[in-house]
Amino acid sequence: QEPVTVLGQISCDSNGKLNAKSVILEGDREHSAGGQVPLDLSELQEYSLFPGQVVIVEGTNSTGKCLVASKLYEGVPLPFHTPAEPAQGELWGGIAAGLSRCSGMGTTRPFPGVSADTEPRMVLVACGPYTTSDSITYDPLSDLVDVIVRDRPDVCILFGPFLDAKHEEVENCRLLGSFSDIFKLCLKTIIEGTRSAGSRLVFVPSQRDVHHDYVYPQPPFSYTELPKEDKPRVHFVSDPCTLEIHGTVFGLTSTDLLFHMGAEEISSSPGISDRFTRILKHVLTQRSYYPLFPPAEELNVDYETFRVHAALPVTPHVLVVPSELRYFVKDVLGCVCVNPGRLTKGQVGGTYGRLLVQPREADAPHRNPCVSAQVIRI
Numbered sequence: 001q002e003p004v005t006v007l008g009q010i011s012c013d014s015n016g017k018l019n020a021k022s023v024i025l026e027g028d029r030e031h032s033a034g035g036q037v038p039l040d041l042s043e044l045q046e047y048s049l050f051p052g053q054v055v056i057v058e059g060t061n062s063t064g065k066c067l068v069a070s071k072l073y074e075g076v077p078l079p080f081h082t083p084a085e086p087a088q089g090e091l092w093g094g095i096a097a098g099l100s101r102c103s104g105m106g107t108t109r110p111f112p113g114v115s116a117d118t119e120p121r122m123v124l125v126a127c128g129p130y131t132t133s134d135s136i137t138y139d140p141l142s143d144l145v146d147v148i149v150r151d152r153p154d155v156c157i158l159f160g161p162f163l164d165a166k167h168e169e170v171e172n173c174r175l176l177g178s179f180s181d182i183f184k185l186c187l188k189t190i191i192e193g194t195r196s197a198g199s200r201l202v203f204v205p206s207q208r209d210v211h212h213d214y215v216y217p218q219p220p221f222s223y224t225e226l227p228k229e230d231k232p233r234v235h236f237v238s239d240p241c242t243l244e245i246h247g248t249v250f251g252l253t254s255t256d257l258l259f260h261m262g263a264e265e266i267s268s269s270p271g272i273s274d275r276f277t278r279i280l281k282h283v284l285t286q287r288s289y290y291p292l293f294p295p296a297e298e299l300n301v302d303y304e305t306f307r308v309h310a311a312l313p314v315t316p317h318v319l320v321v322p323s324e325l326r327y328f329v330k331d332v333l334g335c336v337c338v339n340p341g342r343l344t345k346g347q348v349g350g351t352y353g354r355l356l357v358q359p360r361e362a363d364a365p366h367r368n369p370c371v372s373a374q375v376i377r378i
Contacts, residue, residue, distance in 0.1 A: 001062045003070065009293070010053040013038065018051055018266050025057060025067060037061065040068040041268070047072055048267040048278045052293030054286060075285040077333050080366060081249045081314040118359050120371060123245070124148065124199075125340045126352035127159035127254065127322035128206065129167065130186065133346045136169045138186060140344050143378055144352065145193035152197045153354070155245060159254040159322050160206030162186045170210055179211035187223055191230050200233045204241065206254040207299065216255060216290065216301045217309040240289035242313055247360040248369045251316035251335075253289045258323040258339065260296040276339075280319070280332040287312045318355065318370050327351050327375040336370040349378040 008025035012018045023039040039057065041047055049055075058071040130141035148156055163183045169175055175182060187203070194201065205218050213219055220236035237243070240253035261279045282291060289310045295301050319337045327341035340353030356372040 001060050003058055003060050004067075005056060005058045006067070007054070007056050008032075010039075010049050010051055010055060011036070012051055018049065018264060020266060020268070023049060023266075025055075038066045040066050043068060043070050044072060044268070046267075046269045048265060048269075048273075048282070050261055050265040050282065050292060052291050053282065074282075075287065077284040077315045077335075078287055078312060079314060080317065080334070081244065081247075082366075120356045120358050121155070121245070122151065122153040123155045123157065123250075123318075123355045123357060124151070124153040124352065125157045125159070125320050125322075125338065125355070127340055127342050128161040128208075129164040129342065129344050130162060131164070131167065132344050132348070133168060136167065136175065136182075138189060140349055140378060141186065141189060142193075143349070144343060145190060147352075147378070148194045148199055149197050151354075153199050155200045155202060156194065157202045157204065157243075157250070157252060157320065158190065159204045159252075159320075160212075161208035161210070162203075162206075163210050165208045165210035183209070183211050184223065184225060187221075188225075191226070191234060195230065198233065200235065202235050202237055202243065202252075204237055204252050204254050205239050207239075214300055216295075216299055217305055238309070240310055242316065245357065248318065248357045249314060249316045251289070251312065251319040253320075254322060255290060255299065256323045256325075257283065257290055257292070258321055258325050260290075260299070261292050262325070263296075264292060274330075276325070276328060276337075277330055277332055280321070280330065280335075280337045283319070283321075284312070284315055284333050284335060317368050318357070320353070327353075329353075329373040329375060331368075334368060336368060336373055338373055338375075340375055343378055351375050351377050 008027050011024050011026045013022045013024050020041050023041060024036045025039050027035045056073040057067065057069050059067045059069040061067045126144055130138055132140065163179055164170065203221055205212050205221055207214060218239040220238050223236065226234055239255060243250040243252065258276065258279055262275060265279060267273060267278060289312065315335055317335065319335050321337060321339055323339045327339050330337045338353050341351035343350050343352055354374045354376055355370055357369045358371050360369050
């Protein structure tokens with residue numbers, strides 16, 4: 001029988017975890033009425049699959065009941081963003097001021113007041129919780145503020161949770177104030193504490209922020225008490241979001257996609273294979289901040305907005321993916337992928353990330369502008 005080539009989405013034939021014997025290929029409703037066929041992977045030398053992955057499969061279906069795969073083709077990543085030459089004084093551009101623009105690479109919103117030069121810029125990235133598990137005092141956050149004042153990074157990207165729904169004090173309702181009041185106090189500590197450093201602050205919400213919306217994609221925080229003098233340097237973005245900082249595109253998501261996808265992915269490889277690299281490659285080639293379907297049980301996904309707001313508009317130069325899993329810095333398909341870890345781990349301090357990015361001239365050949373990346377213990 002002649003081999004056929006088909007396009008479909010990887011699914012599991014039951015409610016259990018995906019395995020090599022339970023893989024099915026599912027078509028879309030428009031062209032194949034959602035038809036399904038079991039996949040036989042025995043002839044493939046290597047593969048890496050997860051539920052929701054869109055693939056092209058070449059194989060034979062001699063019985064009409066099972067497609068024996070001989071070749072499997074994955075997607076290709078989107079091109080990198082090519083920035084236009086910035087106007088004088090418009091070094092820092094930003095995207096994702098709100099949910100409706102969280103993934104679009106439309107008109108950039110400049111951060112004013114920074115001279116346009118080619119000096120490397122420091123970007124600090126940190127992810128909550130910002131308290132230890134045995135106390136609701138924000139001592140680790142105070143330590144981070146001290147680091148910001150000392151190092152004076154140009155941009156600080158801070159991921160939630162800022163008030164963790166999984167914290168014992170929150171779960172047992174032992175707080176002395178409302179969720180909203182404690183969150184505002186946390187923001188006030190960060191904004192006022194870093195004022196002398198002049199760093200731009202970018203706040204990314206988390207599904208674990210107890211006072212915020214439990215939906216993915218997640219809208220930005222609302223903070224009406226922001227002082228007028230701080231408005232030019234403080235930015236609230238959505239999860240996920242895509243930011244451009246003078247030609248360097250950052251992909252940001254606080255959702256632990258590494259943990260979620262790592263729990264569902266199956267793979268077979270004759271050589272040594274790095275699981276984190278495989279998962280991050282899937283994110284880039286599937287062109288989505290969260291390609292897993294169905295999602296993890298803890299994640300509430302709004303699929304009416306998902307297709308627009310959780311899609312990668314371009315391949316980012318830097319992808320920041322905080323996770324419970326071990327911190328790392330990796331180059332995946334030309335994209336620098338960073339898991340800065342969490343600022344606290346139980347009752348002890350954790351880690352944060354620090355990057356140096358080189359502003360790129362508009363007519364320069366393409367190269368990744370991230371010249372240095374570190375994960376540092378707090």
